[in-house]
Amino acid sequence: MTILENRSATAGSAPVVTAPGVFAARWRVLPVVLTAMFMAMFDYFVINVAASSLQHDLHAGEAALELVIGGYGFAYASGLITGGRLGDLFGHRRMFVIGMIAFTLASLLCGLAWNAWALVGFRVLQGATAAAMVPQMLALINTMFPPAERAKAMSAFGATIGLGAVSGQVLGGVLLDLDLFGWGWRTIFFINVPIGLIAAFLAARWLPQHEQTHRPRLDPVGALGISAALALVLIPVTLGRPEGWPVWTWVSMAAALPVLLLTLRYEDRLAHRGGQPVLDTELVRERVFAAGMVISGGYLAFFAGFMLCLTLLLQNGLGMSPLAAGLTFAPLGVAFATSSLLSRKVAERIGNRVMVLGTSISLTGLLITVGVLTWYGSSISAAVLIPGMILVGTGNGMTIPSAIGAVLSSGIPAHQAGMAAGVLTTAQQFGNAVGATVLGTIFFTALRSAHGVGDFVHAMEIAGLAALGIVAVVFAAALTLPRATTR
Numbered sequence: 001m002t003i004l005e006n007r008s009a010t011a012g013s014a015p016v017v018t019a020p021g022v023f024a025a026r027w028r029v030l031p032v033v034l035t036a037m038f039m040a041m042f043d044y045f046v047i048n049v050a051a052s053s054l055q056h057d058l059h060a061g062e063a064a065l066e067l068v069i070g071g072y073g074f075a076y077a078s079g080l081i082t083g084g085r086l087g088d089l090f091g092h093r094r095m096f097v098i099g100m101i102a103f104t105l106a107s108l109l110c111g112l113a114w115n116a117w118a119l120v121g122f123r124v125l126q127g128a129t130a131a132a133m134v135p136q137m138l139a140l141i142n143t144m145f146p147p148a149e150r151a152k153a154m155s156a157f158g159a160t161i162g163l164g165a166v167s168g169q170v171l172g173g174v175l176l177d178l179d180l181f182g183w184g185w186r187t188i189f190f191i192n193v194p195i196g197l198i199a200a201f202l203a204a205r206w207l208p209q210h211e212q213t214h215r216p217r218l219d220p221v222g223a224l225g226i227s228a229a230l231a232l233v234l235i236p237v238t239l240g241r242p243e244g245w246p247v248w249t250w251v252s253m254a255a256a257l258p259v260l261l262l263t264l265r266y267e268d269r270l271a272h273r274g275g276q277p278v279l280d281t282e283l284v285r286e287r288v289f290a291a292g293m294v295i296s297g298g299y300l301a302f303f304a305g306f307m308l309c310l311t312l313l314l315q316n317g318l319g320m321s322p323l324a325a326g327l328t329f330a331p332l333g334v335a336f337a338t339s340s341l342l343s344r345k346v347a348e349r350i351g352n353r354v355m356v357l358g359t360s361i362s363l364t365g366l367l368i369t370v371g372v373l374t375w376y377g378s379s380i381s382a383a384v385l386i387p388g389m390i391l392v393g394t395g396n397g398m399t400i401p402s403a404i405g406a407v408l409s410s411g412i413p414a415h416q417a418g419m420a421a422g423v424l425t426t427a428q429q430f431g432n433a434v435g436a437t438v439l440g441t442i443f444f445t446a447l448r449s450a451h452g453v454g455d456f457v458h459a460m461e462i463a464g465l466a467a468l469g470i471v472a473v474v475f476a477a478a479l480t481l482p483r484a485t486t487r
Contacts, residue, residue: 158401305439
């Protein structure tokens with residue numbers, strides 16, 4: 001396959017592919033690239049379904065179980081900016097293939113884990129390898145597709161986020177129910193192996209060989225400082241509740257802000273000296289980029305927490321099996337995917353106001369969910385929750401790809417595409433980790449006892465009200481964006 005590209009100074013206009021047949025080629029390779037997002041999201045959410053099996057088979061205590069769930073999240077989030085910059089440095093195609101192979105190997109090790117703490121270590125490794133491959137995906141989309149096609153590709157990206165998250169619940173329940181070869185929970189990790197190997201092979205074969213001629217220098221101080229600041233928040237957030245919030249968790253979270261500020265100051269001074277920081281502070285200060293970070297991170301925080309709390313209500317409160325609980329999420333996933341694909345058409349008519357519309361729909365869905373919980377109380381059934389869940393999925397699918405598309409189409413220099421993608425996905429995964437933990441903590445705090453359905457319904461009500469607050473912040477951020485779609 002021969003690809004002729006006209007590169008320009010910005011990612012918004014590069015590359016323009018002119019060779020015959022290349023249009024079909026880039027759309028053929030898009031599903032391969034999006035596999036990275038699907039696998040990363042799937043493995044984030046599928047562990048919720050397998051939690052009780054892990055406790056039974058590996059005798060995992062609460063702290064170990066929290067680390068199995070959260071260790072992946074904080075390793076993933078803290079490594080994304082560095083992963084994006086490594087793509088800028090060594091080439092996005094190369095880092096994508098390396099990251100996919102490493103993620104596949106880490107998944108295999110997770111499936112082979114012999115005890116809970118081995119699984120914790122392999123899950124951290126899995127999160128770190130996800131951080132190596134996922135930023136390359138957004139950077140590759142931004143450089144493979146010309147502006148006229150990029151919005152459509154971003155819609156597919158948004159649909160993949162929803163499908164990956166919901167498939168973690170649905171497909172995870174199916175796999176546990178089937179218990180293939182007697183593998184039990186190990187199947188949820190082993191399934192990544194053939195998928196990852198095929199994706200890596202096709203990526204190496206189909207992705208364009210062309211890479212950026214501009215090679216930034218690595219910034220180890222910035223990479224370490226940003227990763228440390230994120231870890232100082234995510235580790236205590238993950239371990240705080242099961243450990244009873246000891247003093248060190250508060251000290252760690254308090255230390256995160258000065259570490260981050262010192263790192264940003266260093267990055268700013270490095271840029272003014274003509275260096276190449278891992279995080280361009282001027283980029284983060286830009287209004288569209290900053291709002292996009294808040295929208296992407298806030299939505300994933302609300303979505304991850306909402307999914308976790310709803311899973312607890314369905315399985316622990318209503319006594320549903322992992323399969324039945326997972327299938328309950330299927331309409332939400334379909335709504336998410338459908339609205340993601342339609343968001344481009346809506347954005348063509350109303351510009352960035354599509355994010356205001358999407359957020360409004362999610363707020364409506366949450367209000368309906370809380371209202372249904374209050375109305376039915378302990379007599380609630382899963383069926384009456386589905387309308388609100390569909391609206392939540394519709395709003396999410398309309399907003400997330402639109403936010404990312406608006407940011408990546410705002411004139412980001414081509415040599416910073418990996419860094420920009422890393423920052424955006426960091427905001428998403430930081431939101432994932434913090435949202436699941438914060439809303440989960442609120443849920444368990446409100447769960448005064450676990451003796452009846454009514455206790456779980458009350459806990460879900462309180463968590464739902466907290467989620468409303470998060471979405472209200474996202475709504476305010478969406479209002480700050482200019483109405484016109486940036487091209």
